[in-house]
Amino acid sequence: MGMKIDLQTAAQRLREKDNILILIHQFPDGDTIGCGFALCRALQTLSKTARVLCSHTVNQKYDYILNSVTPQCFEPDFVVSVDVADQKLLGEPVLSAYGDRIDLSIDHHGSNTFFAKENYVDASAAAASEILYELICLLCGEPDKQMAAALYTGISTDTGCFKFTNTTPKTHLIAAKLMERGIDYGEINRIMFDTKVKSRILLERMALDSMRFFCDDKVAIMTITREMKQKSGADDEDLNGISALPRQVEGVLIGITVREQEGGYCKISVRTHEPVSAAEFCAKFGGGGHVRAAGCEIKGSVEEASEQLLALAKTYFEAK
Amino acid sequence: MGMKIDLQTAAQRLREKDNILILIHQFPDGDTIGCGFALCRALQTLSKTARVLCSHTVNQKYDYILNSVTPQCFEPDFVVSVDVADQKLLGEPVLSAYGDRIDLSIDHHGSNTFFAKENYVDASAAAASEILYELICLLCGEPDKQMAAALYTGISTDTGCFKFTNTTPKTHLIAAKLMERGIDYGEINRIMFDTKVKSRILLERMALDSMRFFCDDKVAIMTITREMKQKSGADDEDLNGISALPRQVEGVLIGITVREQEGGYCKISVRTHEPVSAAEFCAKFGGGGHVRAAGCEIKGSVEEASEQLLALAKTYFEAK
Numbered sequence: 302m303g304m305k306i307d308l309q310t311a312a313q314r315l316r317e318k319d320n321i322l323i324l325i326h327q328f329p330d331g332d333t334i335g336c337g338f339a340l341c342r343a344l345q346t347l348s349k350t351a352r353v354l355c356s357h358t359v360n361q362k363y364d365y366i367l368n369s370v371t372p373q374c375f376e377p378d379f380v381v382s383v384d385v386a387d388q389k390l391l392g393e394p395v396l397s398a399y400g401d402r403i404d405l406s407i408d409h410h411g412s413n414t415f416f417a418k419e420n421y422v423d424a425s426a427a428a429a430s431e432i433l434y435e436l437i438c439l440l441c442g443e444p445d446k447q448m449a450a451a452l453y454t455g456i457s458t459d460t461g462c463f464k465f466t467n468t469t470p471k472t473h474l475i476a477a478k479l480m481e482r483g484i485d486y487g488e489i490n491r492i493m494f495d496t497k498v499k500s501r502i503l504l505e506r507m508a509l510d511s512m513r514f515f516c517d518d519k520v521a522i523m524t525i526t527r528e529m530k531q532k533s534g535a536d537d538e539d540l541n542g543i544s545a546l547p548r549q550v551e552g553v554l555i556g557i558t559v560r561e562q563e564g565g566y567c568k569i570s571v572r573t574h575e576p577v578s579a580a581e582f583c584a585k586f587g588g589g590g591h592v593r594a595a596g597c598e599i600k601g602s603v604e605e606a607s608e609q610l611l612a613l614a615k616t617y618f619e620a621k
Numbered sequence: 622m623g624m625k626i627d628l629q630t631a632a633q634r635l636r637e638k639d640n641i642l643i644l645i646h647q648f649p650d651g652d653t654i655g656c657g658f659a660l661c662r663a664l665q666t667l668s669k670t671a672r673v674l675c676s677h678t679v680n681q682k683y684d685y686i687l688n689s690v691t692p693q694c695f696e697p698d699f700v701v702s703v704d705v706a707d708q709k710l711l712g713e714p715v716l717s718a719y720g721d722r723i724d725l726s727i728d729h730h731g732s733n734t735f736f737a738k739e740n741y742v743d744a745s746a747a748a749a750s751e752i753l754y755e756l757i758c759l760l761c762g763e764p765d766k767q768m769a770a771a772l773y774t775g776i777s778t779d780t781g782c783f784k785f786t787n788t789t790p791k792t793h794l795i796a797a798k799l800m801e802r803g804i805d806y807g808e809i810n811r812i813m814f815d816t817k818v819k820s821r822i823l824l825e826r827m828a829l830d831s832m833r834f835f836c837d838d839k840v841a842i843m844t845i846t847r848e849m850k851q852k853s854g855a856d857d858e859d860l861n862g863i864s865a866l867p868r869q870v871e872g873v874l875i876g877i878t879v880r881e882q883e884g885g886y887c888k889i890s891v892r893t894h895e896p897v898s899a900a901e902f903c904a905k906f907g908g909g910g911h912v913r914a915a916g917c918e919i920k921g922s923v924e925e926a927s928e929q930l931l932a933l934a935k936t937y938f939e940a941k
Binding site: 461462463464465466468469470471472473474476477478480481486487490494495496497498499502505506509510512514518545549550551552 | 781782783784785786788789790791793794796797798800801806807810814815816817818819822825826829830832834838865866869870871872
């Protein structure tokens with residue numbers, strides 16, 4: 302386990318070093334991308350050589366962030382990871398290449414394993430981009446417009462556009478600072494929140510068609526079969542967040558999504574409202590998670606899984 | 622046309638007066654409700670007699686705001702409207718009862734008609750609740766938790782949770798201040814943004830089923846028939862925002878929603894992306910609106926209307 306350092310020391314390290322490789326996590330999201338490229342641009346602004354590396358291709362919707370840095374090729378002297386809770390989350394091939402030689406880790410996950418030589422972790426930050434904002438202020442003053450757009454993207458995507466409970470007053474204060482740089486936050490949010498690929502729309506409509514209500518509409522079960530995925534052309538990324546739909550219906554206390562997998566089993570996602578614990582519900586099937594969102598796996602077809610899930614759900618309302 | 626005054630003067634008037642009636646606009650939304658009840662609570666905190674009046678019943682999802690004031694019955698000596706751009710928007714019966722005797726109007730609409738004796742209008746405010754925050758600070762210092770919850774609701778709903786381009790750095794700064802009062806903003810946003818009535822879900826799925834794509838998926842047409850409304854049990858409020866769906870599909874430049882009306886005609890809503898002007902598009906059918914969102918009416922069935930709309934849409938892409 303590496304050392305804990307403060308943010309000033311982290312900034313000092315970056316100031317001292319050059320040829321800096323920035324690692325972001327696999328299946329990159331807005332926060333890790335925003336952090337990585339904002340830092341890269343800040344370092345390049347300080348006339349340093351820097352680049353961002355990821356095990357997976359970055360979705361082209363983030364092009365406005367990627368285009369804000371100059372591509373640079375070099376042998377790294379210093380390796381820093383951003384928004385990475387555990388080196389395993391670098392994924393391959395980055396993990397094998399750099400997993401054991403990370404000099405500095407900057408992150409906001411409470412579950413961070415302090416895998417780097419030096420680590421700065423602030424679990425109170427809604428997004429790692431909040432920390433990067435402060436780090437960049439230490440490095441070169443207020444971020445410029447491009448860095449601000451990258452950091453705003455990180456903050457906005459990690460907080461559901463300031464909707465989730467990880468949002469803090471500080472989140473809003475930083476958002477205000479970033480907006481003052483003249484970023485096109487309206488367009489950023491449109492791309493991040495109000496754009497759906499056609500395959501997602503097609504899948505969503507089949508998923509909504511499958512939604513069934515039970516127990517006086519307190520239980521909703523939605524099923525996503527492999528056939529539905531095939532017909533719509535949706536991939537796993539397109540499924541992101543779809544499990545939220547059943548619980549969004551007013552009055553639903555247990556919202557269940559059953560996703561058919563290859564190999565004769567189903568992945569189950571359960572979202573609940575008070576007083577039902579999703580974690581307890583899923584534990585009955587050997588799964589787990591949080592109080593309001595949990596998951597488990599059940600052998601059998603979607604029909605068989607749904608039947609078992611419904612049988613358990615019924616006990617919650619018959620017992621009362 | 623009445624006088625323009627500054628916010629200090631507006632606060633002074635409220636401080637001098639008692640038995641204050643607060644009017645909010647018809648079909649009340651989160652902003653007018655948040656403003657009205659936050660001000661009512663602030664005045665009651667100052668030991669004044671005050672109440673909120675609206676021509677329409679407030680949806681029960683706002684109960685946490687309504688419950689923050691004490692019901693009081695009195696003959697008003699001073700009448701103030703909040704978030705009302707024109708007295709007509711009070712609706713009946715409030716318009717006839719009080720439309721010509723409004724002492725003070727506090728609003729954020731650029732289109733405000735200065736209908737009150739004294740008027741404070743700040744069109745740069747994303748929500749009238751931003752102005753009310755400042756007014757309450759002048760009246761009695763930082764709002765308490767209940768006032769803060771009401772004002773946060775107003776700001777969050779008028780900005781699509783900080784997503785729309787009316788949001789300013791100041792909006793975020795005020796949100797930060799309100800969050801510091803310990804409000805349950807996660808629950809507020811869940812109620813406002815992540816809760817749908819079952820009829821809306823049912824209608825949405827029928828509407829999605831009806832969505833058809835043309836011109837290499839650059840045009841999407843969605844139809845909502847009277848039968849669909851009947852089957853789903855959805856009312857006009859449930860239809861709110863549904864016209865946004867067709868343009869949300871990636872690649873769609875013209876998103877059209879055709880809503881069948883009684884009397885053999887259809888209401889059309891058109892949302893576009895660059896370079897298509899929705900206003901110009903709708904002007905061809907005698908309608909109008911903004912560059913990205915406009916509307917018109919077309920005589921005939923949904924099929925007939927869709928055909929005419931598609932014929933026009935095609936010209937945009939064939940011409941190029």
